[in-house]
Amino acid sequence: MDYEAYVAALRADTDGLGDAAEAAGLDAPVPSCPAWTVADLTQHVGTVQRFWTGLVGSRSTDVPDFSAMGGPAPEGDDRFEWVRAGGHELADTLVATPEDTPMWTFTGVGTVRFWARRQAHEATIHRCDAELANGALGSIGADLAADGVSEYFELFAMLPLAQAITGDGETIHFHCTDREVEWLAELTPNGVVLRPEHAKGNVAVRGPANAIMLAVWNRIGPDNPELEIFGDRDLLDRWRRLTAF
Secondary structure, rough: OHHHHHHHHHHHHHHHHHHHHHHHOOOOEOOOOOOOHOOOOOHHHHHHHHHHHHHHHHHOOOOOOOOOOOOOOOOHHHHHHHHHHHHHHHHHHHHOOOOOOEEOOOOEEEEEEHHHHHHHHHHHHHHHHHHHHHHHOOOOOHHHHHHHHHHHHHOOOOHHHHHHHHOOEEEEEEEEOOOOEEEEEEEEEEEEEEOOOOOOOOEEEEEHHHHHHHHHOOOOOOOOOOOOEEHHHHHHHHHHHHOOO
């Protein structure tokens, strides 16, 4: 996907998040984030987006001070417009920043494109959380969802969790049926090895990119009618428990 598409997705999905959150109400539980209410979800999204607005605006290549993330959010109905405004402020800052601008990323100095992509998918998955809280889950466009599946696994490989999950060579295959995106997760004694390839796994998860993205983020389960599961369901259940973040 191109840079402009990420910025557009960030705008649209933050607006959608705000709309679904407003419809659900601040006290509504978020079933996909069991410890959260909509108030927690909107606080998280609003503060994260404002934090990255500041970082992108500074064009810093230094490791950020994450302890500075946070701050007060409006109470009551003003919270929803506050969330929408935060997404647009971040999008405007990204528009004003050339996509090849050097910036700190999780793997060292990269470019601001990394954060346009990361924040687009962050807004998308949290828009889905707000919709689940409101009882009416929407969908993700196939191109964005397929890119989101790859971004998930690329991000996962950077996390300490990838080394903490071990096994004896068991494999889980994820296959987007409407886009050419496939990933194989192999559980080795030294951690998870992830490869973007077609392969036969001990268990396979197939479906449209929308469903696969929601599945890898554990926003829908294997019983969802859009998914086809072949093979060792116990292994898939184990994977889902270990990757629930």
